[in-house]
Amino acid sequence: MLIYLDASLNEYIQSKGTLDYKEINAIENIFISHKNRNHLVIAGRKCLETLMRLDGISTLTKRQIEIIDHDITTLLGVSNNVSTKIVVKPSNTSFMRNSVSAKSDILDSYRYENTIFEVPLIQFSNPELLEKTRLVAEHLDDCYFYEFIGNEFSELKTFPFRISFDRQHGGGNDTYRIFEEKILNQNIVFSLVDSDKRDNKAELG
Numbered sequence: 001m002l003i004y005l006d007a008s009l010n011e012y013i014q015s016k017g018t019l020d021y022k023e024i025n026a027i028e029n030i031f032i033s034h035k036n037r038n039h040l041v042i043a044g045r046k047c048l049e050t051l052m053r054l055d056g057i058s059t060l061t062k063r064q065i066e067i068i069d070h071d072i073t074t075l076l077g078v079s080n081n082v083s084t085k086i087v088v089k090p091s092n093t094s095f096m097r098n099s100v101s102a103k104s105d106i107l108d109s110y111r112y113e114n115t116i117f118e119v120p121l122i123q124f125s126n127p128e129l130l131e132k133t134r135l136v137a138e139h140l141d142d143c144y145f146y147e148f149i150g151n152e153f154s155e156l157k158t159f160p161f162r163i164s165f166d167r168q169h170g171g172g173n174d175t176y177r178i179f180e181e182k183i184l185n186q187n188i189v190f191s192l193v194d195s196d197k198r199d200n201k202a203e204l205g
Contacts, residue, residue, distance in 0.1 A: 135165035
């Protein structure tokens with residue numbers, strides 16, 4: 001998943017003068033997820049500079065900030081081309097999901113949703129939230145197939161990363177139970193299921 005550190009974080013930190021222990025822990029968790037290639041973390045240069053100067057930030061996290069800062073032009077280009085992302089906001093804001101319907105460039109009759117999840121910084125103090133994204137599909141073969149398609153698309157778009165999921169076998173009709181369990185466990189979850197229609201006039205399975 002793409003995690004974008006919003007510019008409002010810069011103002012939030014400057015107004016507080018520092019961050020509390022849980023917020024520092026949240027920052028550390030976010031950058032560890034980038035180091036472990038669980039998620040792609042991006043921020044503007046001013047925000048990165050502010051984070052670098054924070055008291056309590058580890059040497060390892062500072063190194064990750066330097067790496068992101070070095071690749072900032074490329075990474076911001078990726079951010080502009082990825083429509084579904086997590087935007088990290090100040091801890092005093094509320095969780096918001098903003099979805100906008102968009103027309104496909106490829107299929108005339110198809111529309112899809114661009115979704116931006118605005119998440120307060122403090123929520124990332126829970127490390128489970130930043131583990132690898134769970135890909136829940138009806139069968140493991142589906143997971144491998146979707147991951148392959150995703151990586152082919154990444155290469156086509158020349159994105160500087162590979163897609164990697166924690167693949168979850170949904171078990172056919174029980175897929176929704178696995179999806180629900182992962183959501184309740186506060187994991188980031190991406191689920192794909194087909195319609196299970198025998199033909200166009202049949203009922204959904």
